[in-house]
Amino acid sequence: MILEVNNLTVKFGNQKVLDNVSFSVERDGTLAIIGPNGAGKSVLFRTILGLIPYEGEVKWAPNIKIGYVPQKLFVQKDLPLTVQEFLKLKEKGLTNIEKVLNSVGIKKTGILKTRLGDLSGGEIQRVLIANALLGSPQVLLFDEPTSGVDIAGEETIYALIERLKKKVDLTIIFISHELDIVYRHATDVLCLNKEKICFGKPREVIDKETLSKMYGEDVKVYRHHEHHEY
Amino acid sequence: MNTNLYILLITGALVGAVSGYLGSFMVLKRMSLVGDALSHVALPGMAIALILNLNPMLGAFVALTLAVIGVWYLSEKSEIYPEALVGVFFTASLAIGILITPKPELLEALFGNFEKINIFDGVIIAASSALIFTAVSLISKKLLLGIVSEDLAKAEGIKMKNINLIYLLLVGFVVALGVKFVGTLLMGALVVVPAVAAKNLSGSIKSYQILGSLLGVVSVVFGLLISSYFHFSSGPIIVLVSILIFLLSYIFKKHRPNGT
Numbered sequence: 176m177i178l179e180v181n182n183l184t185v186k187f188g189n190q191k192v193l194d195n196v197s198f199s200v201e202r203d204g205t206l207a208i209i210g211p212n213g214a215g216k217s218v219l220f221r222t223i224l225g226l227i228p229y230e231g232e233v234k235w236a237p238n239i240k241i242g243y244v245p246q247k248l249f250v251q252k253d254l255p256l257t258v259q260e261f262l263k264l265k266e267k268g269l270t271n272i273e274k275v276l277n278s279v280g281i282k283k284t285g286i287l288k289t290r291l292g293d294l295s296g297g298e299i300q301r302v303l304i305a306n307a308l309l310g311s312p313q314v315l316l317f318d319e320p321t322s323g324v325d326i327a328g329e330e331t332i333y334a335l336i337e338r339l340k341k342k343v344d345l346t347i348i349f350i351s352h353e354l355d356i357v358y359r360h361a362t363d364v365l366c367l368n369k370e371k372i373c374f375g376k377p378r379e380v381i382d383k384e385t386l387s388k389m390y391g392e393d394v395k396v397y398r399h400h401e402h403h404e405y
Numbered sequence: 406m407n408t409n410l411y412i413l414l415i416t417g418a419l420v421g422a423v424s425g426y427l428g429s430f431m432v433l434k435r436m437s438l439v440g441d442a443l444s445h446v447a448l449p450g451m452a453i454a455l456i457l458n459l460n461p462m463l464g465a466f467v468a469l470t471l472a473v474i475g476v477w478y479l480s481e482k483s484e485i486y487p488e489a490l491v492g493v494f495f496t497a498s499l500a501i502g503i504l505i506t507p508k509p510e511l512l513e514a515l516f517g518n519f520e521k522i523n524i525f526d527g528v529i530i531a532a533s534s535a536l537i538f539t540a541v542s543l544i545s546k547k548l549l550l551g552i553v554s555e556d557l558a559k560a561e562g563i564k565m566k567n568i569n570l571i572y573l574l575l576v577g578f579v580v581a582l583g584v585k586f587v588g589t590l591l592m593g594a595l596v597v598v599p600a601v602a603a604k605n606l607s608g609s610i611k612s613y614q615i616l617g618s619l620l621g622v623v624s625v626v627f628g629l630l631i632s633s634y635f636h637f638s639s640g641p642i643i644v645l646v647s648i649l650i651f652l653l654s655y656i657f658k659k660h661r662p663n664g665t
Contacts (some may be wrong), residue, residue: 224560225559225560226556226560241560243557245556245557248553250553251433254433254553255604255607255608255609255610255612255613256553256609256610257608257610260609260610260611264546264549264550265550265561288609290609306557310561
């Protein structure tokens, strides 16, 4: 196991944001975390990264290097920081930077002199993945962008990750909003709605019951609507 | 121009350079107003030092260090951003400072008087400037990563709390160095304004920081020359020179849509 999480509870003030969550991740596995908005997915990420206090146990395999791809970067539009300068905060060698950018599908070198604030959503995402890969991590934590990422006919971020996985020993933990992506790319899934709803192989554990436990409200609204029409 | 003015210009230029450099981070951290008001805290410290017959820079340094620790503690520990508290606390210390500063020294403490800077001060300022510059360079990468994303920096194992404290202490230090030139009311502006102007003109961090330092130097040197020629208080002139540079940078930016 590369990560073991036992009875994890996170509170913001008196409110429990995560309640007694347990799961584990195997080396070289791909774990998807799914759940509705406000289910605590990003909080779970920030917790296992050690960014916020928690109760319970988060146990990483020893000497593990983690690459983190946040959902979004809130940079000022006119932040005078170029892609090259940003990536150099982590890695001095320009050849290595160019190599990693190439591997995430950024071929044009012009982007190095572009400011972070001038990048498109898809480019930012790729630069963030490049940044995470620069430390040669064994684990990649990937918080999926909700929307607005144009990948314009190229390979999707997930195909990119699959390709990277084939090259190196890489464990992936990603947050997703699309079941389709989970079925196609994840070896395991954790369904979350403040507490653990299900955990296991996607085709075995995702069913009507778990879905309604997670997205219950939506199901009700849908039925009501249907009823109204007839 | 006498030798003394040369020394003043050199030490002033050093303070301007370091102020602009530190200010470049302050502006990106969106702490311009805190930086601006921070210098007010120096006054009660200077007053107490004057009463005790000590070097006012030392008093300013102690007062600023305490204030910085307070600001840092509030911003790290409390849930809400301490902007209002900073406003109240800094103004209070200014009011107390005005009351307790000995009358003959009040005007120069508020607005700066470069003629009171002696060779001993000059040596301290030069040595300290070099020290501050080196210290900030050492934490510069971590500071920048924290500005881009605090989460990314923490995920890298960077202790942002400590980095922020070190940075703010250095800002307090540079304000203490500059109070004799610019005065406690306006010294904060020397930290912030050159950096804001540099931001208008820069497309990369490298050019931004070099330009921030450079504009700090230009502001102090021209400010000192003008005020020594016309016998004005140095503080307001230095700050007005920096504001003029800012206005020019703003016009320049407007005429260049893709500012790189």
